[in-house]
Amino acid sequence: MLHRFISFFDAFRRNPPPVVAVIRLAGVIGPGGRFRNALNLEGMRKTIASAFAIKGVKAVALAINSPGGSPVQSALIMQRIRDLAAEKDIPVLAFAEDVAASGGYMLALAGDEIYAHEASIMGSIGVVSSSFGFTEAIKKLGIERRLYTSGEKKALLDAFSPAKKEDVARLMEIQSEIHDYFKSMVRERRGRKLKGPRAKIFSGDVWLGTEAKKLGLIDEIGELRTVLRERFGKQVRIRPVGLKKPGFFSLFGGRNEGRLSGFNAVGGGLWVNDFLEAIETRGFWDRFGL
DSSP: OHHHHHHHHHHHHHSOOOEEEEEEEESOBOOTTTOTTOBOHHHHHHHHHHHHHSTTEEEEEEEEEEOOBOHHHHHHHHHHHHHHHHHHTOOEEEEEEEEEETHHHHHHTTSSEEEEOTTOEEEOOSOOOOOOOOHHHHHHTTOOOOOOOSSTTTTTTOTTSOOOHHHHHHHHHHHHHHHHHHHHHHHHHHGGGOOSOHHHHTSSOEEEHHHHHHHTSSSEEOOHHHHHHHHHOTTOEEEEESOOOOOGGGGGSBTTBSOOTTTTSSSHHHHHHHHHHHHHHHHHHHTTTO
């Protein structure tokens, strides 16, 4: 019996099972100052580095569940993953869960291959900006608006001032430039895999996994564990990196993301800030019915 165990251990040591690191990219994407639990490069830097530093790692898998957010943070995370993949010569496989839309799809572009569930929501390759106007409200409340600026465009699209056509035009110009950047990334990463009309693909529309495959936005329909076992064998060791336990108030976010980390803290200010953060986070997920 001892001889068998020693033989097995020796064989295991000489031929260890393949290891695949899994990075979970879940939640709204944005700077930490706006969303306490948002995805951003600063928060993901160590996790990404750790995944590629695992000894003998055969691939890095991305488990993505994000409705988007900041295009800059999306691009920074995506580029950091691509840089390390090239430096270490390690393939990256991206797996969409409920949604990989807008900035969430930009994260998926870090993958050499992209997989999704049949019902995953994919795409939303566009730019959106929303706000509120309070000019009539402050009039009814008898509030006098006092605004002083140095620079004629400093108060661009101020919520308490009437909207100006030239200000809206400037916003549309900025959005168009960001959209062009997003489209260039999709073309660069997906290349000839794109099959549908470009006007349709880049319209900002969303599709379920099956249609996304037809358009070339993803490579195959598949789930992380199943694909990795098929690719690397049933003995593959799937190693999550940098996971955090969800908080009780994760229900305010979406799919366990965007949780209210300070909701129970003493002091009304923190409570209110967290509540408003939860509402805004909820809004990102609501756009996709989640």
